[in-house]
Amino acid sequence: QVQLVQSGAEVKKPGASVKVSCKVSGYTLTELSMHWVRQAPGKGLEWMGGFDPEDGETIYAQKFQGRVTMTEDTSTDTAYMELSSLRSEDTAVYYCATDLFDYGWFDPWGQGTLVTVSS
């Protein structure tokens, strides 16, 4: 079964960048499609982007285009999400989540990484 383990909490200043990692075990990264979802404090879930196997490309939500980069290191089965030009509104828990067979739903999820943006 797939397990996802994310990197630890981060505190960043406005304007900085953050890079969150997500280590996959139980499957290799090439066998699944990885997505990223964030959740601001007390708010709902917001899809940021993920791998589209039909195009073979990573698709980003329009809101984050130009600021987010999702990459993968297949040698270590680790996915990364980097968000730049951070602002206070980016304070959130960031989750990686797998779409294992490209069916469309997310299962399982990583445990989440809290990113706090504060001066």
Place this chain on the structure above:
Amino acid sequence: EIVMTQSPATLSVSPGERATLSCRASQSVSSNLAWYQQKPGQAPRLLIYGASTRATGIPARFSGSGSGTEFTLTISSLQSEDFAVYYCQQYNNWPPRTFGQGTKVEIK
């Protein structure tokens, strides 16, 4: 973009009672809808996919129904561990994959 709207925002239910949660899509998503449960401090957990299929290990008291634009998640007899926030998510048309804003099920 398909907008998902959940109602009510908060549902107060006594243990042992039935809970009915609604999710509406701004356009048809066929049966391409999932439900998740999220408890405080935890990641979301998949409950239902394909609008009505329970994920592995999900108790039978959870059931999903609907297609097109109207969906329902029913918890037949609420247990203490079921008090949580529930989200629907469509995967029929993406990007983006969109979530509802959530329904909090609280103890009455």
